[in-house]
Amino acid sequence: MALDIPGATGSRPDATPLDESGAEDLLRGICFKTGPPRTVGVELEWLIHDRERPHVPVGQERLDGAVEAVRALPLSAALTFEPGGQLELSSQPAGSLMECVATTAADLAAVRASLGTAGLAPVGLGVDPWQTPHRRLREPRYEAMEAALDRAGPAGRAMMCTSASVQVCLDAGEEEPGPLGYGRRWQLAHLLGAVLVAAFANSPFQQGRRTGWSSTRQALWADLDPGRTLAPGTGRAPREAWAAHVLDTTVLCIRCESGPWDVPEGLTFREWIRTGVPRPPVQADLDYHLTTLFPPVRPRGHLELRMIDAQSGPDGWLVPLAVATALFDDPEAAETVYRAVKPLAETA
Structure with a gap:
């Protein structure tokens, strides 16, 4: 859940207000960057124990x-820290699976060694079985996010x-239909979601003591x-479905130049555009809004599969x-899996 937020440092937002059609055009233009699938990347989140x-x-x-020491490392991956202190390594796009594995493994080894000097270790679990939620980052966006999410419990x-x-x-895939087309890959990612959740469930839970394993x-x-x-709902082409989903999802919070960020209730981004209240939204607001959506698959030009738990051991992440x-x-594998899971989804 790394949040790369344009314009979130207190600087004045871009001055040009968005209109509804302009926002839709932006979303349709950035969600799927098509071409033959060539690159792969991985984002690894770790609890620090x-x-x-x-x-x-x-x-x-x-x-x-420990964070200061890790930040000083010459890593290939982008390094961020989550609100509870979790560490995230986001690899650069790699030209092959083996290249991705090699560069990420090297970065992870350096991070593990640095944390080790402080007696700490990166731990791969979907949910921390020992610690209660404690937010360590005190930036306005996290204050607002917490306030908004608290409404649901x-x-x-x-x-x-x-x-x-x-x-x-x-990669999103090719523009044309077929096993490597972006439409098929988008659909396959959602069809496989439950399979990946079950196959890589790794979330110990605690009820007074650790009692079992569940996702x-x-x-x-x-x-x-x-x-x-x-x-997003079905029945529309992927680009149109995603654009509508983004605009019809409620705004988590509204960036402010100073002081606490506004936390509206029940205001969709589309309604914000139409009303212009409390101020007209600009492109940087749309960019930020995208980071506050947490679907199982997020189209960011490429496809980001978000449903897999962090994996135990130094190399567990390699398997998913x-x-x-x-x-x-692999076109043959993609077609075989698609034909296998699609009937199951239709009868669920």
Whole structure:
């Protein structure tokens, strides 16, 4: 859930207000960048625990020192930290699965070694079984996000602060129909979602003590605002469906130049455009709004598969990355899997 937010540093927003058709054109233009599938990437989120005592919270000063050391590393991947202190490595697009694995593994080894000097370790679990949600980042956007998500109950804070995932990033696909066409790949990503959730469920949960294993990370997402976490409705072409979904989802918060960010209730982005209240939205607001949508598959030019729990062990992340890449980028495998799962979805 890394949030790369244009214009979120307090600078004055772009001055040109969006109109409805302009917003739709922008969304349709950026959601699917088509061409032969060639590149692959991965985003790895990790909980940060004491290496010897994972049940003991890591103190803020200790975590801050470890974060500063990790930020100084010469990594290929982009490095961000989540509201609860989770670490995220987002690889650069790689020309092959093996290239992605090699560069990401090297970055991860450097991060693990750096954290190790502070007695810490990156831990791959979908939900932290020991720590209660505690937000460490105190920026206005996280204050507003927490306030908005609290309306639906405690799941929002848990998602922000105690969850972690493996997100596989694949090219959208070709413009033409067929197994490698973007329309088929978009549909396949959603059809395979439940399979990937079940195959890689890795969320221990705690009720006084650890009692079992379940994909409780997915339960957290299910307890949030459904419009924010579900896939766009069917019945429209993918670009039109995504544009409508974005505009018809409620605004989580509205960026402010100073002071707390506004947290409207029940205001969709489309309604914000039409009313211009509390101020007319601009493109940077739309860019930010996109980062507050958490569907199982997010089209960002490429396809971002977001439904996989973080995986245990130093190399557990390799398996979902390899499986997803093989099922999508090999035309024969993609067609075989599509034919297998589509009837099941139709009868569900």
